[in-house]
Amino acid sequence: MPPDARSDVRHPLWRGWQTVAGLWFAADPMPPQRRLERILRAWTPGCRAWRFDEGDVLYFDAPRPMQCEQAGGTPLCRIGAHGLYGGPLTAQELAALAPADVHLVIGGRLHSLNFAQAQALDPSLILDIDDYALHDTFDCSRILPAPRQDRLASKALREVLGKRIPPPSEERESFLHSAREREAGRGGAAKTSLRERVIGTRDGIAGWLLSRFPSLAGGGAGQGGRGGGQRGSQGSVSARGGAVQQQRWREWLVKAAMASQASKLMGMRHSLYLRRLMQRFDEGDLTEALRHALPIDGDGHDSLGQAFSLPGRRDRLSLSSGKSAHASFDFGDYARELLRKRYRAAFEALDRQGKIDEAVFVLAELLNARQEALDYLIRHERFAQAAELALGWDMPADTIIRLLMLAGDSERAVLVARRDNAFAAAIAMLESTHPEHALSLRRQWGQALVEQGQWLAAVDAVWPDPESREQAARWLLAAESAGSLLSARALVQRASLLPDTLQHYAERIAAYADPSSPAASRAALGRALADCQSRNPALSLLATHVLPALAADRGFGANELDVRELNRIRDLSDDPWLRADLPAWKLPAVAAVRRLWMATEPVSARMPDEIGLRAPSDVVALGEGRYLVALGEAGAAVFDRSGRCLRRYAVPAFRLVIGDSGQVALALAKRDSVWRIARLDLVSHEIADLGAMPLQFFADRFDGIAWSVVTGDRIAVIDATRPSLDLLWSVGDLGGPVAQARFLQHDELFLVPGRAQIVVWHYRTAPRRSLVSREPVALDDGQSALLDPQMITAKLRLTANENGGVHFGCTVGPHDCSIDLAAPEPGTGEAECGVIPLANGFLVMVYGVYHMRLYLVRRGTEMRARCVAEIDWPQTQVQVREQPDRLVLFDREGRVMEIDTQTSKLRSLTLL
Numbered sequence: 001m002p003p004d005a006r007s008d009v010r011h012p013l014w015r016g017w018q019t020v021a022g023l024w025f026a027a028d029p030m031p032p033q034r035r036l037e038r039i040l041r042a043w044t045p046g047c048r049a050w051r052f053d054e055g056d057v058l059y060f061d062a063p064r065p066m067q068c069e070q071a072g073g074t075p076l077c078r079i080g081a082h083g084l085y086g087g088p089l090t091a092q093e094l095a096a097l098a099p100a101d102v103h104l105v106i107g108g109r110l111h112s113l114n115f116a117q118a119q120a121l122d123p124s125l126i127l128d129i130d131d132y133a134l135h136d137t138f139d140c141s142r143i144l145p146a147p148r149q150d151r152l153a154s155k156a157l158r159e160v161l162g163k164r165i166p167p168p169s170e171e172r173e174s175f176l177h178s179a180r181e182r183e184a185g186r187g188g189a190a191k192t193s194l195r196e197r198v199i200g201t202r203d204g205i206a207g208w209l210l211s212r213f214p215s216l217a218g219g220g221a222g223q224g225g226r227g228g229g230q231r232g233s234q235g236s237v238s239a240r241g242g243a244v245q246q247q248r249w250r251e252w253l254v255k256a257a258m259a260s261q262a263s264k265l266m267g268m269r270h271s272l273y274l275r276r277l278m279q280r281f282d283e284g285d286l287t288e289a290l291r292h293a294l295p296i297d298g299d300g301h302d303s304l305g306q307a308f309s310l311p312g313r314r315d316r317l318s319l320s321s322g323k324s325a326h327a328s329f330d331f332g333d334y335a336r337e338l339l340r341k342r343y344r345a346a347f348e349a350l351d352r353q354g355k356i357d358e359a360v361f362v363l364a365e366l367l368n369a370r371q372e373a374l375d376y377l378i379r380h381e382r383f384a385q386a387a388e389l390a391l392g393w394d395m396p397a398d399t400i401i402r403l404l405m406l407a408g409d410s411e412r413a414v415l416v417a418r419r420d421n422a423f424a425a426a427i428a429m430l431e432s433t434h435p436e437h438a439l440s441l442r443r444q445w446g447q448a449l450v451e452q453g454q455w456l457a458a459v460d461a462v463w464p465d466p467e468s469r470e471q472a473a474r475w476l477l478a479a480e481s482a483g484s485l486l487s488a489r490a491l492v493q494r495a496s497l498l499p500d501t502l503q504h505y506a507e508r509i510a511a512y513a514d515p516s517s518p519a520a521s522r523a524a525l526g527r528a529l530a531d532c533q534s535r536n537p538a539l540s541l542l543a544t545h546v547l548p549a550l551a552a553d554r555g556f557g558a559n560e561l562d563v564r565e566l567n568r569i570r571d572l573s574d575d576p577w578l579r580a581d582l583p584a585w586k587l588p589a590v591a592a593v594r595r596l597w598m599a600t601e602p603v604s605a606r607m608p609d610e611i612g613l614r615a616p617s618d619v620v621a622l623g624e625g626r627y628l629v630a631l632g633e634a635g636a637a638v639f640d641r642s643g644r645c646l647r648r649y650a651v652p653a654f655r656l657v658i659g660d661s662g663q664v665a666l667a668l669a670k671r672d673s674v675w676r677i678a679r680l681d682l683v684s685h686e687i688a689d690l691g692a693m694p695l696q697f698f699a700d701r702f703d704g705i706a707w708s709v710v711t712g713d714r715i716a717v718i719d720a721t722r723p724s725l726d727l728l729w730s731v732g733d734l735g736g737p738v739a740q741a742r743f744l745q746h747d748e749l750f751l752v753p754g755r756a757q758i759v760v761w762h763y764r765t766a767p768r769r770s771l772v773s774r775e776p777v778a779l780d781d782g783q784s785a786l787l788d789p790q791m792i793t794a795k796l797r798l799t800a801n802e803n804g805g806v807h808f809g810c811t812v813g814p815h816d817c818s819i820d821l822a823a824p825e826p827g828t829g830e831a832e833c834g835v836i837p838l839a840n841g842f843l844v845m846v847y848g849v850y851h852m853r854l855y856l857v858r859r860g861t862e863m864r865a866r867c868v869a870e871i872d873w874p875q876t877q878v879q880v881r882e883q884p885d886r887l888v889l890f891d892r893e894g895r896v897m898e899i900d901t902q903t904s905k906l907r908s909l910t911l912l
Contacts, residue, residue, distance in 0.1 A: 012087045012105035013068070014075045017850060020066040022084050023073035024104060026055040036126050038072055040613055041910075043123060050118035054111070057102055057118070059084070065850050070609045076102065274335055281342040293343065293366050296336050343367050356380055364389070374399070383407040397422035397768070402429045405437040414444045418705050418719065419728040420768055423448065423461070443468055446475075451721045452704025453663025455479035455486070455683060456493055463497060473498065482663065482683045483624045484518065488525035492532060492542065499538030513545045515552050520624070523559035526550045529572060530565035543573035551582065596887075596901040597840045597858050599868045605897070605906050606872040612643060612894020612910035618656045619881055619890040620665065621898050627888075628665055628682070629911060630656050636667050636680060643894075643909040651678040651687050657720075658883075659704040666690075666707070666720060668698075679720065690723050699743035700881070708748055708765075713737045715750060715761070717769070729769065735759060742787040744839055745884060749787035751777075762789060786810075786837045798833050798844075806833045806846050810859050819865040821855050824848035824872060836880050838887070841868070843880050850875055854889065856899075869899065 014020075023042060025035040035056045039049055046061025058073070068075045076084035079094065086104040089097070093110075097103060100112030277293065343366045350359040356377075364373035370393055377386040387403035397420035404413035405426070417423045423445035430438040442465055449458035455475050462468035476498075479490040491509075495502050502509075511517050512525055529543050547569050553559045554566070563585050570579060596603070614637075618630035625641030630653035637648045652669035659665060667678045675695045679688040697710040706728055707720040715738070716730040740751035750761040758779060762772040772789075779795075786796060797809040801820050809818035821833075825848040836843040841858040856869035871889070881888040887899040894911040 014077055014087055015068050017065060018068055018075060018077050019063045020060070020068070020071065020075045021063045021078050022057060022059040022076040023071060024055060024057055024076055024086060024102070025073045026106075027053070028055075030055075033126070036121070036123055037912075039121070040123050040126070041611055042072060049121035049123060050115050051121050052113055052118050054104075054106060054113075056121065057084075057113070057115075067609055067850075072610055074104070278338065278342065281346070294339065295366055295368060296339050296343070340367070356382070360385075360389075364393075370395070374403070378403075378406075384409070391416075398425035398429055401426035401441070405430060405441065406434065410437075410440060413441070414448075415719075415726070415728065417441065417444070418448050419717070421703070439465055446472070448705060450475060451664070453659050453661030453681075453683065454704070455482070455663070456489055459493060459497070478683050483622070483626065484521040485524040485624055486663075486683075488512070488521045489528045492525060492528035492539070495538040495542050496532055496534045496536070499536050502538040502542070509542060509545050513549050515549045517549075519553045519558035522546060522549055522553060523561065526559065526561055526569060527565065530561070530568040532572065535572060539572055540574050543569050544575045544578055547573055547578065547582075594904045596856070596868055596899060596904045599904060600866075602856075602867045603869040603899075603904050603906065604871075605869070605908070607874065607889075607895055607897055607908055608910075609874050610895075610910055612912060614894045614911035615892045616890055616894065616896070616911060617654045617892075618879075619888050619896055620656050620658045621881075621883060621886050621888050622658075622662050622682070625907075627896065627898075627909075628656060628658070628680075630654055630667065633669075636665075638682070639909075639911055641907065641909060643896075643912045645912070647685065649680050649685070649687055651680070651689070652676065653678075655700075657699065657707065658701050660701065661704060664704050666702070668695075677720070677725075688723070690720065690725060693725060696738060697741035697743075699748075701743075701745075701883075708743055710738045710741050710750070715748075715763075734761065740787060742837075744789065747772075747789035749789065751787060760787060764789075796835060796837075796842075798835060806844065808833075808835065808842070808844050808855075808857060808865070810842070810865065817859055817865045819857055819867060821846055821857075821867070822853070824851045824853040838880070838882050841865075843889075845878060847875065852876075852878070854878060856887075869904075871897070 023038075025038055027035075030038070032051075039056065039058050042058055042060075043049075044061060048059045050057045050059075057076070063078070066075060074086055076086055079085050079089060083100060084102045086102075089103075097110070098112055101115045102113040104111050104113065343362055347359050347362040347367070350362065360373045360376060363369045363376060370389075374386045374390055374395070377383075377389070383403055383406040387400065387407045387409065390400045390403050397416055400416050401413045401422060404410070404416065413426075417426060423441060427438045427441050427445065430441065442462060446458045446462035446468065449455075449461055456479055459472045459475050459479075462472050476490055476494055480487050480494075482490075491505060491512075494505070512522050525546060529539070529546075532539060547566075550559065550561060550569065551566065554561050566585060570582065573579075614629065614631055616629045617632050620628045622628055622638070626646070627639045629637050629639055631637060632654055633652050635648055635650045636653035636656070638646045640646055649667065651667050653667035654670060655668040655675075657666035657668065663681070663683050665680045665682060667680055669676045669678075671692060673694055674692040675698075676692045677690040679690055681687075693711060695709050695711050696713070699708040702708070702720060705719060705721055707718045709716055709718055713734065713736075714730050714732045715734070717728045719726040719728050734750070734752045735754035736752045738750050739753050742749045746764060746766040748763045748765060750763075752759050752761060757776045760773075760775050760777055762775070764770050764772050795811040797807075797811070797818075799807045799809075801807040803820070803822065805820060805822040807818060807820055809816060821844060823846055832847040834845045834847075836845075838856075841856060844855040844857055846853045846855065852873050852875055854869075854871040854873055855867050856871075858866045858868050873889075873891070874893070874895070876891045876893055876895075878889055878891050881890070885900065885902050887901060889897045889899070895908070896911065897906060897908045899906050
C-alpha cells in the first residue's frame, strides 16, 4: 500500500469530544489476539470489522460521541459523505487525497486503505464457550405447589386443652344471636330493656366515631388485637407482636364520663358486678365463678383502654389463643388483691382435685401467670400442651424449642430455631437435663450454620459431638478452599482442633510468613490467633512463624493490630528466642478513618468510558476484591478485581440475594408471573433449584435461611434452603395490597393503601421480628414517598434550578432539607435527573449530553443536605446495590464501581 504523495499533515489525530464512526487498532504494538479483545469491548450489534496488514478497523453501525483520548483505539471520523479519516484535514489536504475507505497517518505520512483489500473479521470466533454447562430450563407450565404453611401453626387453646372444657352454653349462644340481630337492625320488633337501649346507644355512638374518624382507633393494633393482619397468617407462626396502643376513643369517653359525672354510675355498676363475683366464690361455685371472672395482674401492654360495659358470662373455661388485646377494668388495688386471693384459692382447689386443664386456665387467663402455667404443665409432664401454648403465646424462642423437643416434635423445634437463630440458647437449656435432645439439636445447628455460609461456626457448633467430627473436618476443608480470609481463619481453627494435621500445611504457613504475600489474609490469620482461647504446640508454632511478618506489616501500616493483639500472639508463641528478638512495640498511629456518610468534603471520581464485555443485571461485592454478577440467561459468575471471570454458575440470574456471610446467594429469574429461585453455595459451588413462586417484592439480602418477601399480598419469611420453600412466618389481611416495600438491615416497611387510608406497616427484625407500628400517612396525588424507619415517610422533590442544574429536596414532617446540584456539562438546558433512596441518604443522577453526574447526598434534619461524593459516569442507566459496608454502582455496559463506606475508598473495573 503506497503512501499518499503528501506527507505534511498538520493534525494527525482527532482530539476531545468527536462523533466517531469507527476505531483503528494498529498492528504495532498490539498482537492480533489483543486487537480482537479491544474490538469485542466496543462491539455492538450491526458493527463490522476488517483486518489489514497494518492493523484492524472496527466500523460502527452508527456514529457515536466519544472522548478521543479514552476511546481505546485510534478514532476514525467521517468528513463528507464517504471515507473514514484518522484526523482532521484541511480543504487542501482533502483535495489532494485519492478516494479510499480509510485514511490514516502512519509513520508521519498519509495512507489510504480500501476494505476490498482486507479480510473480514468475525470476533465471535474467539469467544470460548466450551466450559459453559447447559441445563434444562424450569418448566413454569406445571402447577406450582404452595409453600407449606402449617408446620408452625398455633392451635386453638380449646383444641389444646381437649374435651374437659365444656361447650358454649345455650344462654351464651342466645345472647350472641340477639347481639347480631341488633347490630344488623333486625331486632326492632322485640322489646328491649333500658340497659340494652343505653348500651346500644353507646355502641352506636362509638361506631359512628370510628367510621367517621378512623384515626381514633389508634396507630397500633386495632380492635382485633395485636395487628389486624396477624389473624390471617393461615397456619404459619404468628408475628412477634409489639405493644398494643390504647384506643383513643376510649380515652375521650373516659374524659367525657368524668366531666359529666357518668363515671360514678359506671363505678356503681362495676362494684355490683364485683360483689356478685365474690359471692359466687364464697358459695364455692367455682365453675360458675370462673365463667364470670375477670383477668388481673397483666402488664398492661395488651390493654385497649378502659372498659365501659360489664363482662359477659364465659361460655367455656378456655384460654386465649394468643396475645389478644382487650379492654381493662380498674377496680382499685384492694379489690384486685381480693380477686388475686380468690383466684389462687381456686387454682389450689382445682389442683387438689386433679383438674389440670381448669387449673391452667386460672393461672394463664385470670392471673396472667403464663410462665407459671407452662411450668405447671411441665411438672405434670404435659409437654405437648405446654409447647402448643408457648407457641400461641409467642413465648421466647428457646422456651418453645425446649418444649417442642420434650414433646417429641423435633421437626417443628428445628424450624423455630432456624426462624429465630435460637439454637445456642435452646441447647444450653437442654444440655444438663436432656442431653440426647441437646445433641440432636446441636447437629441440626451445625447444618443450619453451613446453609448460612458460616462454615467455621458450624465446626465449632458440632465439635463437642464426637460422632460429628468427621463431618466437621469436611466442613473445615471446604472453608480452607474458599476465599483467602476465610482460609486463613480456617488454618487457625485446624491448628486448634486438629493439631496433628498441621504438618501437612507447612507450605501454606511459609507463604503466610513471607512478607511479600498479601497482608490482608495474614492480618485475618493474626486476628484469629489473637482471639483463640485454646493453647497447644501447633498454635504456638503457627504464631511463631507469622508474628515477625505481622509486626512488619503493622510497622508499615498494612494492618491495624493493636498492642493487646500482638502481645496475645507473642504469648501464644511462647518462643523465648523470638521474644528476645522482638523490639518494644512502637506502633505508628492508625490512619484516621474517613467514613463516607460523615465526610465534610465530597469524594470525587470518574468512571472511564471503556466498556466491558458483559452486561450485568445485578452485582454484589463479596469482599477480597471479588464480585458476584448476574448475567441474565447466561447465568451468574464470580469476577476478580481486574474484571476477569473466576467461576461460572449455570443458572439463569437477573437478580441476586446475598447471604449475610457472603458465602451463599440466591439467583432469581423472572418467568412470566413467577420468579425462578436457585440457591448458590459459593464455597462448595453447588447449585440447588428451589422452584418458583410469585413474588411482588423481596429483600436483596438474607441470613442464609430466612428470606423476607411479599407474595400474594402477604408479608412472609421464606425458608430459602429447601425446595418446599416453607413459610417460617407470615401476615395476611393487611387491609389492601402491598404497593411499596423497603427492606433495610434491621427494619422492614410496607405501604398498604386501604379503602379508608394509606397505612405503613413497620417491622423490626432484630433482635427478633416484631411489629413496631402501623401508621396512617397522607400522600398527595402523584407524590412519591420514601419509607424510612425513623420518619415513616419522606416526600422527595426534584426541580430545575436557575443555574441549569437540579434542586433536590426532602421533606420530613416540618423539616425540609435541600441542596443545589450542578449539571455535568454547563449550558445543556434543563437537566434531566433521577433519585434512588439509600439507607443514609440518596443517589441523585443528573444527566448531561454525553456524561452524567452521580451525587451521593446525605440527608439530615438541618435545612441543607450534604453532598459526600461526586462521580462522573458515561451517559447510561446506572443501578446501585447497597450493602452494610459498601455501595456498588454498575451499568449494563459492564462498568462497576465499589465504594467502601467505612473508608471512602473507591475501586472501578470493567467486566471482561
